[in-house]
Amino acid sequence: MKNILLATTILASVATVASAETGVSISGYGRFGLVYDGSADDVVTTNSTTTIHTRLRFNIDATTETDSGVTFGGRIRMQHSSGSDGADLSAAMLFATYEGLRVEVGNANTAYDSVALMYDPEMGFVDSSFGDPQGNFFAFNSGPNPTADYMGVFASYSMGGFTGRISAIDPDQTTSVGAETEVSVSFDYTSGPFTVALAAVQDGEGIADNDQFFVGAAYAINDAATVGLNYVDEGEVPVVMAHGGDQGRTITLYGNYTMGATTLRAYVADNDYAGNVEDTSFGIGADYDLGGARLSGSIQRGYEDETVADLGVRFDF
Template sequence: MKKLLIATTALVATAGVAAADVKLSGYGRFGLDYRADRGLPNGPGGAVTDSKTQVNMRMRLNIDASTETDSGVTFGGRFRLQSSTNSNATATSAALLYATYAGMRMEVGNTNNAFDTAKLVYNSEMGYLDRSFGDPITVGAAYSSSTGVANTMGIFASYNFGAGSVRVSWKTPDQTTNASVDEEVQISADYAFGQFTVSGVYSDNTGGLARKDYFIGAEYAVNSDINVGLLHFRGKPDGGASQNRTTLYGNYSMGAITYRGYVAHDNSMTLPFQTKTAFGLGLDYDLGGARLGADIHRSYDKETVAGLGVRFDF
């Protein structure tokens, strides 16, 4: 009887798993990371004793579970586990819940936002760390890989139609208080036609701060091996001066090797900015299921940033 009860329990548990769709995904990366500005007072870490060369690593695991109703609506959710360089623990994200149907998607909780999910915004990135000084000035309250701050709440909606997509998102830093808070509202849209892809974003109270941010970008695929793009970001705090960043980038693939490059211009001269121009060169080598990435940059504080490592996705 005991064995029968154990077998029955296992069967019921297995049936529950089979009725739902549970998936694991993520990536791992490791390598060397050199930053000449790491030992500067205004550099990463903010201490002159910081080591300029470090071993960098990250392990990310997404846990997705979903089920489909008889009417064709898919409901699901996601947790994320992540451990990164110099951490002695694994962070667990807050939950994201979603529903999808016929190209439409709605998220609640620790949601994505319209800026972070727009096409092209990160296309100048390179190396196994996927970085660039031509990245957005800020994208605001995107999906958080850590527990985040209590009482935050987001709502995200998107619709994909053929070669285009539109998104809108709302996030509040605290939904439990009646006090005046800056709620982030964003909208973005993308469209691809022929060899061109265009994308744009408008963001109000980005990151819960009293500011507005904009993005417009375009990419042209010369052929299957070559593409070039131009990105422009603008951020303006309420009552403050605007910051503009323009990035020109290009990629060229030849067999297993992809060469990457960009140059970015930013009109900000606040610390640690010492120059208005940054640039970078990178190379990816396809290992067949993983990639070896190398990158070298000159930052806005005129310091060298470089890396060499491996990234694999699963």
């Protein structure tokens, strides 16, 4: 009940302030549809294979600009997804921007998670892909931070087609004992139809020696078609963790083609983690532009030889 009252108060306050044009805005998205997971009905769990999935996300941003042109601001996120008994409220991210420079502190983004091309193989209304990175690393937290004294610092600089980023995430800034500080860097560059991207993370998710590396390239054949290739060294986590040990390497070839209001998507990925049932995953999907929203669906096979599928609608605001 307290969470509901807090959420209502925040949204009512933001709506009032936003109408006064004081630099407070709300953005986000909603999505809903059917999700099928063939692995849910196994001999252990016997869960339903088909469920209705929903998510509503609000990004609440407040900004002010100084006379010298520096913009200061902050963001919190409110989100509810099906399977949760209430909405989550994120920890705050504070930022400053000036021309091409951006600095964030608190619940900051990370350089590794922000690199271009990393998530381009995703498809369906839930935007998923077995070609995504499989390793452990930090990102902006849509809910509370994982620890009370979690602190992140992120900086990026963009000029023309180039963007560079660096970040450091300390799981507990009050002590030097325990989890490691995650440090990551990334770079991407676009020139005409070509985009290239490079990223690395040290001690991903605060796990010692969990170092990961990403390189990607994409080529826009024309206005309708794009192909891309991603490579990820997924790092290594302790064997006592779920899905532990060397996480392997993932290579993903993907592409999309647009015809009118329809975009077709496909990918094939290979991951050599020792615990896989199958090393090869693949997926096909399609989007239909509804004008302000999209109808999306996909069918994918994962590394456990499971079949997953989804069909639903996503709209952004």
